[in-house]
Amino acid sequence: MDAETRDLARSIRTFLDDVVHSQQVDADESRPAVGDVVGAFLGVPAQQVPVVREEVPEHQYVDLDIALTLLAERGGEEEVVGIGGGDQRNHQGFSDFLSGVFGRFGTGAVDRVNLPTGPDTTRRVVAFGVRMLHFDGQPVAVLQRSAQRHSGHPAGFEVACPEEGLVPEFIAEVRRLMIEHSVLRGQVLSFSGSPYEHNNSGITFVHRPTVGAGDVVLPDGALERIARHVVGVGAHAEQLARAGQHLKRGILLYGPPGTGKTLTVRHLVARAQGTTVVLLAGQTLGFVTLAAHLARAMQPAIVVLEDCDLVAEDRGHSPGERPLLFELLDAMDGLDGDADVAFLLTTNRADLLERALAQRPGRVDLAVEVPLPDEAARLELFRLYARGLGVSEEVLRDAAARSAGVTASFAKELLRRAVLFGAEAGHDVRDEDVRAALDELLSDAESLTRSLLGSG
Numbered sequence: 001m002d003a004e005t006r007d008l009a010r011s012i013r014t015f016l017d018d019v020v021h022s023q024q025v026d027a028d029e030s031r032p033a034v035g036d037v038v039g040a041f042l043g044v045p046a047q048q049v050p051v052v053r054e055e056v057p058e059h060q061y062v063d064l065d066i067a068l069t070l071l072a073e074r075g076g077e078e079e080v081v082g083i084g085g086g087d088q089r090n091h092q093g094f095s096d097f098l099s100g101v102f103g104r105f106g107t108g109a110v111d112r113v114n115l116p117t118g119p120d121t122t123r124r125v126v127a128f129g130v131r132m133l134h135f136d137g138q139p140v141a142v143l144q145r146s147a148q149r150h151s152g153h154p155a156g157f158e159v160a161c162p163e164e165g166l167v168p169e170f171i172a173e174v175r176r177l178m179i180e181h182s183v184l185r186g187q188v189l190s191f192s193g194s195p196y197e198h199n200n201s202g203i204t205f206v207h208r209p210t211v212g213a214g215d216v217v218l219p220d221g222a223l224e225r226i227a228r229h230v231v232g233v234g235a236h237a238e239q240l241a242r243a244g245q246h247l248k249r250g251i252l253l254y255g256p257p258g259t260g261k262t263l264t265v266r267h268l269v270a271r272a273q274g275t276t277v278v279l280l281a282g283q284t285l286g287f288v289t290l291a292a293h294l295a296r297a298m299q300p301a302i303v304v305l306e307d308c309d310l311v312a313e314d315r316g317h318s319p320g321e322r323p324l325l326f327e328l329l330d331a332m333d334g335l336d337g338d339a340d341v342a343f344l345l346t347t348n349r350a351d352l353l354e355r356a357l358a359q360r361p362g363r364v365d366l367a368v369e370v371p372l373p374d375e376a377a378r379l380e381l382f383r384l385y386a387r388g389l390g391v392s393e394e395v396l397r398d399a400a401a402r403s404a405g406v407t408a409s410f411a412k413e414l415l416r417r418a419v420l421f422g423a424e425a426g427h428d429v430r431d432e433d434v435r436a437a438l439d440e441l442l443s444d445a446e447s448l449t450r451s452l453l454g455s456g
Contacts, residue, residue, distance in 0.1 A: 031084060031106035032107055035099065035100050042160065047098055049098065049162055051095040053093065053156060054174075056156050059203040060182065061146055063178040063182045063184070064156075064157060064174070065125035065126055066123075067174045071133060072131065072133040077133070078132065079133075080131050080132070081129065082110040082111060083108055083129070084108035085105045094158035110126060110128070112124050112129075118183065119205045119207045128146065135170050135173075139162070141159075142158065157174070179298075182297075184203070186276055187205055187276060188279065189203050189206065189294075190203070191204070208269060209266040209270045210270055211269075211270045212270070213267060216260060216263055216264055217373065219371065226251060226253070226368055229251050233249055234272070247337065247341070250343045250365055250366075252353070252366070253345070255369050256407065258454025258455070259407050259408060260370055260408045261370050263408065264370065274300075275302055276298040276299070277303075281307060285305055285308060285310070291303050291331070299341055300340040300341070303343050305344070306346045308353065332363045333363070375401060375404070378399075379397060379400040381408050384411070389415065390429070391429060391431055391433075392431050395434045395435060398435075402442065403438070403442070406453070410450065413453055421433040
């Protein structure tokens with residue numbers, strides 16, 4: 001495109017912007033000015049009222065809407081008005097709307113948006129609007145605005161009140177209600193941010209798993225020790241606190257891949273009903289500091305960090321940054337001992353973590369090995385994954401005896417493959433299908449498969 005064409009395009013764009021803006025101004029002229037409406041409610045000229053702005057994290061924007069709604073109900077009445085002006089309003093603050101220095105902004109429709117409050121629930125919240133309510137008998141006007149990345153405005157609210165001394169109290173009460181009534185409390189959360197998941201500005205609500213104790217096969221007494229440390233401390237938090245014992249704790253599950261560490265975590269999450277759980281894995285381990293702050297606010301809480309050996313030497317996104325493992329240790333240090341927060345770590349390489357953890361003792365209170373299953377444990381695993389299939393105890397015992405060094409992942413794949421063999425033969429799974437699947441998985445041709453399943 002040559003210079004003349006670019007100039008022409010620029011002129012056309014400017015003309016169209018002027019036309020749109022003039023139409024918006026004309027429309028605004030037919031409606032009361034925002035400043036006049038707010039001033040009438042406050043009982044003083046709006047341009048004389050100071051405005052205090054507060055930001056909130058995007059993932060707590062629903063909490064803000066809930067808190068303001070509760071305060072409005074407490075005050076006895078509320079009026080919510082929108083602001084006209086099209087895109088121009090996105091570049092103005094509340095004081096600009098009230099003063100009219102940068103143009104007249106008329107009232108308009110209230111912008112609203114549906115945001116998730118759980119894996120399957122949403123709430124319709126005010127995305128852009130002025131809430132006029134009463135607090136301690138005094139009129140308060142609040143501009144509530146969701147994050148607008150294109151204009152640089154973060155999520156938050158702006159408060160205008162003739163009684164300036166009341167504003168800090170109002171903001172403090174908003175903050176308190178946001179924590180007390182947070183939709184994040186008691187939920188299972190992750191930071192995956194997938195566009196296909198129920199996402200709330202970087203945080204995704206996850207269904208709490210349903211994994212019973214009978215689904216987990218560990219050495220005798222191991223699951224009880226882990227559960228006592230993760231769940232039992234929270235269940236007896238008051239008694240421990242009275243005795244002067246700390247509630248913050250760290251638990252490390254270590255062992256080869258495929259031995260059941262993740263399944264153990266899922267059981268603990270299922271067991272900790274009503275506890276806020278933050279799941280971190282892979283690249284999201286970099287959110288550990290945010291996760292720790294969130295857990296502190298929403299306690300009792302569990303922060304799960306899976307495969308944390310992957311970030312033992314990872315220095316994050318910028319040159320010169322400290323390894324993410326040290327961020328994890330700092331996050332654990334940053335919480336007081338009375339915080340009912342459990343950090344649950346899993347690793348395939350305890351040797352990569354041991355030195356760093358030993359140099360800062362007390363961060364991990366319990367380390368439990370999840371080893372390769374012995375023959376008795378393998379039999380339990382085969383029984384577990386063969387439930388409802390109708391194969392004999394004899395074939396399962398034979399499989400357990402022949403499969404030394406395999407993992408829970410191997411057991412699961414064996415029964416799945418046996419069912420597939422039966423389906424291809426046109427019948428339900430039989431003992432011979434289990435034997436055929438075992439022969440195939442133990443063959444030299446499947447050595448890489450066994451390795452990928454975590455088998456030794």
